[in-house]
Amino acid sequence: MILWKDILKPITVVVGYDDSIKSVIQKITSERTDIAFVEEQDALVGYITNSCLLEQIETGQSLDEPIKYKNDILKVPDAIPVEFFHNVTTVIGVDSKGDVAGYSTVRNARHQINELQLIHLNEIIHGAGVGIVRTNSQFEIEFMNETAERFLGLPRSFLLARNYEALLTTEKDLQRVLSGETLVSVNSTINFKQMSGNFYPLKIEGEITGLVHMFYLREEFEEAVQELDFVRHLYSDLQAVYDSSNEQILVIDEKGIILRVAGKFLRSFWKMEEADQIIGKQIRDFARTKIFQPDIFEMCVGQKKKVTSIQESSSNTRIWSVATPVYHEGKLEKVVILSREITSTAPPHEQKEEDAPSIRTEEKQLVYRSGKIASLLNNLRRAAKMNSTILLEGESGVGKEIFAHEIHAASPRKDCPLIRVNCGAIPEQLIESELFGYEKGAFTGADRRGKAGLFELANTGTIFLDEIGDLPLNMQVKLLRVIQEREVARIGGTDTIPIDVRIIAATNKDLKAMVANGEFREDLFYRLNVIPLRIPPLRERKEDIFPLAVYFLEQFKHMYSIEKSYTPDAISVLETYGWPGNIRELENIIERLIVFSEEEWIDREVVLKVLYGDDESKRKQPLVLEMMPLKEAVTELETQLIELGMKKYGTAAKVSEVLEVSPATISRRMKKIRG
Numbered sequence: 001m002i003l004w005k006d007i008l009k010p011i012t013v014v015v016g017y018d019d020s021i022k023s024v025i026q027k028i029t030s031e032r033t034d035i036a037f038v039e040e041q042d043a044l045v046g047y048i049t050n051s052c053l054l055e056q057i058e059t060g061q062s063l064d065e066p067i068k069y070k071n072d073i074l075k076v077p078d079a080i081p082v083e084f085f086h087n088v089t090t091v092i093g094v095d096s097k098g099d100v101a102g103y104s105t106v107r108n109a110r111h112q113i114n115e116l117q118l119i120h121l122n123e124i125i126h127g128a129g130v131g132i133v134r135t136n137s138q139f140e141i142e143f144m145n146e147t148a149e150r151f152l153g154l155p156r157s158f159l160l161a162r163n164y165e166a167l168l169t170t171e172k173d174l175q176r177v178l179s180g181e182t183l184v185s186v187n188s189t190i191n192f193k194q195m196s197g198n199f200y201p202l203k204i205e206g207e208i209t210g211l212v213h214m215f216y217l218r219e220e221f222e223e224a225v226q227e228l229d230f231v232r233h234l235y236s237d238l239q240a241v242y243d244s245s246n247e248q249i250l251v252i253d254e255k256g257i258i259l260r261v262a263g264k265f266l267r268s269f270w271k272m273e274e275a276d277q278i279i280g281k282q283i284r285d286f287a288r289t290k291i292f293q294p295d296i297f298e299m300c301v302g303q304k305k306k307v308t309s310i311q312e313s314s315s316n317t318r319i320w321s322v323a324t325p326v327y328h329e330g331k332l333e334k335v336v337i338l339s340r341e342i343t344s345t346a347p348p349h350e351q352k353e354e355d356a357p358s359i360r361t362e363e364k365q366l367v368y369r370s371g372k373i374a375s376l377l378n379n380l381r382r383a384a385k386m387n388s389t390i391l392l393e394g395e396s397g398v399g400k401e402i403f404a405h406e407i408h409a410a411s412p413r414k415d416c417p418l419i420r421v422n423c424g425a426i427p428e429q430l431i432e433s434e435l436f437g438y439e440k441g442a443f444t445g446a447d448r449r450g451k452a453g454l455f456e457l458a459n460t461g462t463i464f465l466d467e468i469g470d471l472p473l474n475m476q477v478k479l480l481r482v483i484q485e486r487e488v489a490r491i492g493g494t495d496t497i498p499i500d501v502r503i504i505a506a507t508n509k510d511l512k513a514m515v516a517n518g519e520f521r522e523d524l525f526y527r528l529n530v531i532p533l534r535i536p537p538l539r540e541r542k543e544d545i546f547p548l549a550v551y552f553l554e555q556f557k558h559m560y561s562i563e564k565s566y567t568p569d570a571i572s573v574l575e576t577y578g579w580p581g582n583i584r585e586l587e588n589i590i591e592r593l594i595v596f597s598e599e600e601w602i603d604r605e606v607v608l609k610v611l612y613g614d615d616e617s618k619r620k621q622p623l624v625l626e627m628m629p630l631k632e633a634v635t636e637l638e639t640q641l642i643e644l645g646m647k648k649y650g651t652a653a654k655v656s657e658v659l660e661v662s663p664a665t666i667s668r669r670m671k672k673i674r675g
């Protein structure tokens with residue numbers, strides 16, 4: 001707001017109402033002003049300007065005649081805001097004591113107001129980096145802001161009063177602006193600087209008195225556009241990361257209202273099809289109405305720290321969630337909940353209480369999420385219904401035993417015994433008696449009453465011959481006979497005992513190669529290899545790492561009665577490791593992590609330390625576990641690096657920087673990875 005006292009000028013010449021033209025001219029000239037105020041009986045009653053005096057002379061009046069002054073003046077308190085009055089051309093400001101503080105012509109007041117408003121405007125737009133130049137109707141520069149000075153690279157002292165039209169090269173005729181037209185997005189050049197901006201006519205009291213040019217430097221603008229472009233790409237990169245992530249990201253405000261859902265919407269957990277259906281809803285209501293339990297939002301808000309929990313929904317879907325509070329200036333602003341599903345992708349094998357097979361000593365749960373295991377289980381359960389011999393192949397620690405249990409449990413023999421024989425662990429001289437049993441007095445040291453073999457014990461049920469590749473050749477012949485004849489003869493016995501068993505064999509060796517080397521009997525191999533089922537190693541089904549890691553952690557937490565959780569970063573490291581020892585190794589590592597992590601959280605650093613030790617270089621070493629074509633290996637390595645990079649840094653721009661390739665290369669590769 002502008003007050004009269006801000007713009008008043010001092011009154012320097014006061015004359016009498018009957019003073020001569022000559023004396024007034026003398027006084028005005030000696031004071032170097034162009035206005036004199038007229039006094040009558042100690043009161044200001046009017047004013048006279050140079051131009052009024054000239055008019056009087058021009059009309060033939062003598063210099064000795066009295067002046068003809070104007071009286072369209074108004075006295076106003078100088079502390080009130082500037083306003084304009086009808087038929088008043090000059091204002092006299094009076095201070096609080098009633099003394100004259102100065103004067104202003106209305107024209108000058110309007111001019112000053114424009115000037116001050118421009119200065120204010122300049123202050124406002126200075127931060128926005130907009131240049132402003134104002135000229136009069138002769139295009140002479142009367143005002144320019146600091147930004148304009150900086151943009152043009154020329155000092156104000158040089159530019160003021162110069163002809164802007166002459167200095168500027170523009171694609172439009174500036175005369176059009178003086179005719180009242182606004183020119184928008186005009187490119188112009190001055191002092192080799194390229195600008196883009198708008199020209200506005202400047203109107204005072206309806207009269208065009210000049211123009212205003214508001215502009216920015218093209219190069220700065222282009223930089224800004226590029227930056228905008230970068231942010232746009234960043235956004236789409238992030239969106240892509242979210243979309244391809246296995247996690248559901250919920251952003252909830254401090255009151256519990258769900259603001260956003262990004263990443264993978266866990267439909268079966270919410271029992272809803274679209275993420276939009278939960279936006280704007282109160283998260284507490286879902287827990288309150290038992291749609292899921294527990295309420296991790298409440299836990300996080302209550303404990304004022306990052307918390308983790310396994311949540312279970314009414315549809316029996318289990319998810320692992322980490323809720324992180326976000327504070328701004330000490331006040332809770334949001335809670336971000338990251339969740340991943342841990343339930344198996346296919347329904348687990350149905351097992352009723354009374355189903356539990358007598359021989360299954362410990363009940364182990366088969367945990368998985370990968371499509372590979374889902375389809376393997378599908379085949380396995382179909383094969384389980386028949387009586388066919390099954391050969392389970394897979395690296396050490398992939399879970400062959402657990403799959404053997406699964407076959408048995410899904411077979412019609414599930415209520416009968418399942419007997420496991422570890423062919424590699426029984427001393428050679430005992431294998432025969434263990435498998436087939438012996439009659440009393442069969443050999444020295446033998447039980448006097450004789451003993452049934454494992455085949456006999458498994459009768460009507462299943463026998464699981466683990467590590468079949470370790471069976472000595474002479475035993476292979478005997479086993480072949482049992483399989484063919486479906487009967488066993490105890491050592492030292494004369495009778496044969498008919499047996500009805502389903503055989504499941506398992507090996508981590510390449511039996512075909514052993515056959516070729518003469519280490520395994522071909523005829524036995526074909527007898528066992530009726531339904532071969534290959535259990536893929538963990539590195540070929542990375543989706544299983546996360547649910548297995550959660551499962552083992554839950555078991556150890558229960559076993560040791562402690563509370564520990566992974567940070568999402570820690571999970572990422574576990575998922576990118578090669579797992580040469582498969583699930584057994586994963587189980588061991590999780591136990592080690594529990595021991596080595598001192599805090600409540602198992603973080604990235606402790607996982608790196610447990611997996612790779614202190615040796616930094618080992619962490620950097622790409623791990624190759626099997627022979628493969630070089631091209632395939634390079635593609636695999638590239639994929640792994642990009643996936644790891646996206647998980648770690650989140651944007652293609654940052655990943656390209658770390659991998660020292662162009663962002664375009666990363667985008668291309670990512671498109672390929674996503675197919």
Ligand SMILES: Nc1ncnc2c1ncn2[C@@H]1O[C@H](COP(=O)(O)OP(=O)(O)OP(=O)(O)O)[C@@H](O)[C@H]1O
Pocket residue numbers: 364365366367368394395396397398399400401402403466507508548583584587
């Ligand atoms: N899908 C799974 N879910 C839960 N636990 C699993 C799973 N697969 C394997 N395990 C666990 O991993 C460990 C190793 O599994 P298992 O002994 O069955 O492997 P294996 O293939 O028979 O190994 P080896 O060839 O060395 O005998 C076991 O403790 C087993 O319970």
